[in-house]
Amino acid sequence: MIHKSVHTTLTVAMASCLVLTACSSNTPSGTTESSTTPAASNNAATPTPTTSKPITLTVELFDRANTPAGAPPITDNFMTQYIQENFGKPNNITVKFVTVPRSEEVKKLNVLMASDSAPDIVFTYDKPTVQNYAQSGGLADLGPVIDKFGPQLKKVLAPSLPDGMFNGKQYAIPALRVIQAQTTTFIRKDWLDKLNMPVPTTTDQFLQTMKAFKEKDPGNTGGKVIPYSYIDIFHMQPLIQSFWDWSKITPADLYATPNWEQPGNKDGLKFLNQMYNDGLIDKDFALASDFSQAFAQQMVNGIAGAGTPNTNEPVYNGYYSNLKKNNPSAELVAIDPFSTKDGKHPKPKYPAYGAYLMVPKSSPNVEAAVKYLNWMSEPKNVLALQNGKEGVSYKLDSNGVPINLDTPEAKQILYNYYDYAIILNGKYVSPDEPQKNIEANAADPNFKDFTVKSIQAGSNDAYTIPRVDTPIQAEVKYATILKEKEKEMLTKIVTAKTADFNKAYDDQVKAYMEMGGTAVKEEKKKAYAEFYKDQK
Incomplete structure (x- = not known):
């Protein structure tokens, strides 16, 4: 049995939750003139004249090196122009984006912070980095400013704001993680069908399935089959934690004790070790510089039978559609196979917060920064910054859920959308209708059901680590x-x-x-x- 004080945290995360999307890349291509005319958007806010002194507000922007050929630069496109036209111009503010390579974001941010040259708004997913800045006095206390200038921001980010408190002060504004499901296992359903095998629902059944994939090679790979792909410590937790003795684990243990010392963790790694020695996982997994790209390549090439990537990663990174192009009969299905002895499927899920947004103490524009984020949290601006221009890059379905359009115009607008509505990690529709949020995160409308099921599987029996606001x-x-x-x-x-x-x-x-x-x-x-x- 899972310890009763922990069991209460093992909840389905349908209401909120990598993606995950803010942590991964979407790489559509193509460009047309219509993407750079935000003033024509029917989502535009009505400008309010101002007589304030003109200022320049600088905002960090991840450069993910994924701009499609011919598309406008990430610092001057539909999103940035919408921001300038509907926030900057009415408030006499020039919004300037400062790019930082995604792969080096902490290193570059540390340099900028140390030299007092960081943008007015910076962000990171790395909590120790935030703790370091807060403890060293490098961040502005945003609490009083939010109380005065951020009423809508407080409303939208109510679940995540407490996680920006350190030693009783609001040193960070944590983005709301809309979908908390962290990882989901996917398997080649067409391979199962070919072998007349059921979808595995336990850890042992999963092992037997991987052995069958290895021995019978249902994908006709000529011996190149990799039954189970995507091996790294982050994505292996659902498998490993199915071996934990949850009756001995308290919330305090989850917070303080490293996974390596949790009871049963060794057994989980022993299982992986045996899979490796039996040739059931990629023998070269340790050589991959990017596990996501390695898994995507193996899946698209039709040699991977299963994997546990970020929830819905096969859709929002586009490799499920590429797999289907290469092999129209190929079918992926989301599964939840890793189970404890008592039939539970424990797995970590993301907390309610995503990236930490911060304002350096050296910034002269603290009020403007909070006003900008508050403006961003207005429904019409969330809709525009996450979806672009209605009729061009998205349409609303009968339930009011924005659906991406599969057009060249849409692709040249939406390839980097998640880095402009930075108060949110994941598509957001409503705080009261979680199912709409799930449906909105179906990055490709052709895989809507797949997305919903992947989020459900990644949320089942999922838990979050207890929160403590003391910097460690x-x-x-x-x-x-x-x-x-x-x-x-x-x-x-x-x-x-x-x-x-x-x-x-x-x-x-x-x-x-x-x-x-x-x-x-x-x-x-x-x-x-x-x-x-x-x-x-």
Whole structure:
């Protein structure tokens, strides 16, 4: 049985939740003149004249290196022009976007912050980085400014705002993560049908299915079949945690104890190790610089039988449609196979927040920054910044849900949409109708049902880590080195010979704890006890 104090957190995350989309790339192509005429949008706000002193508001913008050939630059396109026309112009503000490479965002942001040259609005997904800035006095306290200038912002971000509190002050504005499902397992349904096998619903059934894929090669790959792809520590948690002894795990353990020390974690890695030695996972997984791209290539090429990527990644990264182009009979289906002994399917889900938005303390434009984010949270502006221009890049269905259009004009507008409505991670329609939010995140209308089912599977029995708003100094100090260590650990543990597994696991965990893991664990235990001391 899952510990009763933890079981309450294992809830279906249909109301809110990588994507996930803000963490991944969508790469449509094509361009036309109509994408750069925001004034013609019927979503445009009515300008309000102002006599305020003109200012320039600088905003960080991820450069994901995914601009389609011929498309306008990410700093001057439909979205940026809509922002300038409908927020900047009425408020006598020039909104200037400062690009930062997505792959180097923390490194570049640290340089900008250290030199007092960071934009007025910056953001990151890395919590230790935010903790470091807050603790060192590098961030503006946004609480009083939000109270004065952010009424709509507070309404939209009510579930996520508390996670921007550090030591009692609102140092960050966490974007609302619309879909909290983190990872979902997908399998080639046409392969199952060819072998007359059912969809696996338990960890053991999944293993037997992978063995059948290896032995019988239903995709006719000529021996190149990779039964289970996408191996990294983040995406392996649903599988590994199906081996945890949840009766021994409390909320405090989930917060403070590293996964490597959770009861049963070793058994989960032993399972992966055996899969590796049996040739059921990619023998070269450790060489991939980008697991997402490696899995996408293997799936599109028809050699991967299953994988556990970000929820709905096959759709929003486009490789399900490419797989169908290469093989029209190919079919992916979302499954939830990894199960505990008592039939539960525990898996981590994202908390209600996504990226942390911050204003450096050195910024002279704190009020303007909050006004901008508050403007962004108005429904008509959310609709425009996430979907573009009605009739050109999207249409509304009968329920009022925006549906992307599959046209060249749409693709040259929407390839980078998630980096402009930065208060939201994922498409957003309504705080009261979660099903509409799920449907809106069907990036490709041809795969709407697939998207809904992938979110349902990724949300089943999912839990979030308890929140503590105390900055953890050891985490700030050791986060980078421990994250790099985990990559090394996974490789050495999973690829160890079967006879050497126990020693490999024990040695790697010992090294991890000695290089900072123990310090982080002990400080987190104290912070948790202090934060929840008055709660029963």
